[in-house]
Amino acid sequence: MTTLAILTAAGSGSRLGFDLPKALVPLRGLPLVLHAARRLTASGAVDALVVTAPNGLVSVMSDVLEHDPHVSVPVVVVAGGPTRQSSVAAGLSRARADMDTVVVHDAARPLAPAAMIRRVVETVKAGHQAVIPGVPVVDTIKVVAPRGQVEAGRPALPEGVDRVAATPARTLLRAVQTPQAFDRALLVRAHAAGAARARTEATAATDDASLVEALGEDVFMVEGDELAMKVTTARDFYYIEKLLIEDGR
Ligand SMILES: Nc1ccn([C@@H]2O[C@H](COP(=O)(O)OP(=O)(O)OP(=O)(O)O)[C@@H](O)[C@H]2O)c(=O)n1
Numbered sequence: 001m002t003t004l005a006i007l008t009a010a011g012s013g014s015r016l017g018f019d020l021p022k023a024l025v026p027l028r029g030l031p032l033v034l035h036a037a038r039r040l041t042a043s044g045a046v047d048a049l050v051v052t053a054p055n056g057l058v059s060v061m062s063d064v065l066e067h068d069p070h071v072s073v074p075v076v077v078v079a080g081g082p083t084r085q086s087s088v089a090a091g092l093s094r095a096r097a098d099m100d101t102v103v104v105h106d107a108a109r110p111l112a113p114a115a116m117i118r119r120v121v122e123t124v125k126a127g128h129q130a131v132i133p134g135v136p137v138v139d140t141i142k143v144v145a146p147r148g149q150v151e152a153g154r155p156a157l158p159e160g161v162d163r164v165a166a167t168p169a170r171t172l173l174r175a176v177q178t179p180q181a182f183d184r185a186l187l188v189r190a191h192a193a194g195a196a197r198a199r200t201e202a203t204a205a206t207d208d209a210s211l212v213e214a215l216g217e218d219v220f221m222v223e224g225d226e227l228a229m230k231v232t233t234a235r236d237f238y239y240i241e242k243l244l245i246e247d248g249r
């Protein structure tokens with residue numbers, strides 16, 4: 001039985017604001033997607049890779065990955081969709097029946113360490129069907145009431161003002177990272193059930209585990225890692241570059 005990793009790399013990186021799609025932006029000379037692919041390979045926990053590429057860049061992405069001596073597992077590049085959820089679904093459609101475990105990882109998290117990748121995959125192999133990494137949050141998190149909905153008995157709020165609806169106990173909150181690993185059949189079922197949401201950012205699931213939760217199935221959490229942080233803005237990019245230099249690479 002084997003493990004497939006779907007590496008999502010089809011995003012544009014609009015919040016990063018560089019000239020290239022985010023996954024192709026070089027970090028210390030190597031595109032983000034290659035950092036992530038090398039770490040997945042180095043973990044020894046992954047047997048094959050499916051990488052999602054922005055429309056029109058499938059062959060560019062293939063060139064980046066197929067000639068890298070450190071990516072020693074078979075790689076297939078597919079065109080992604082309009083949302084992350086639809087891109088993962090495109091990758092998942094390439095999973096073969098003999099692949100019992102599927103790992104979903106973001107190229108936008110290029111430094112996820114091999115030990116953390118193994119931790120997530122091994123927990124699935126040990127019988128937990130959906131496993132995600134999480135880290136404690138440092139801020140107090142508030143839930144605000146949905147905007148644009150008139151709340152009975154309350155005056156309309158001016159632009160730029162939200163009403164706080166709740167304060168979840170911080171000790172129970174975790175910020176969730178990738179890679180997330182799943183029993184393949186469960187992930188296929190979760191994506192099939194949630195497929196109607198995948199078309200737009202407004203409705204799409206922001207991670208794969210939430211599609212599994214929507215089925216009413218358990219999702220389990222293991223310890224994440226600061227190095228698995230997501231590159232969203234330019235500030236994240238320069239911070240992660242500093243982490244990489246400190247890490248001696
Ligand atoms: N249609 C999409 C959108 C995102 N992704 C991937 O999903 C991961 C997380 O997405 P995000 O950080 O939001 O990347 P972008 O969509 O590129 O960023 P932005 O929203 O700033 O444009 C990234 O590795 C990205 O390449 C994808 O494969 N397909």
Ligand SMILES: C[C@](O)(CO)[C@H](O)COP(=O)(O)O
Binds near residue numbers: 108
């Ligand atoms: C999947 C994810 O990385 C978990 O934290 C995150 O939800 C992706 O969000 P994005 O807005 O697509 O970057």
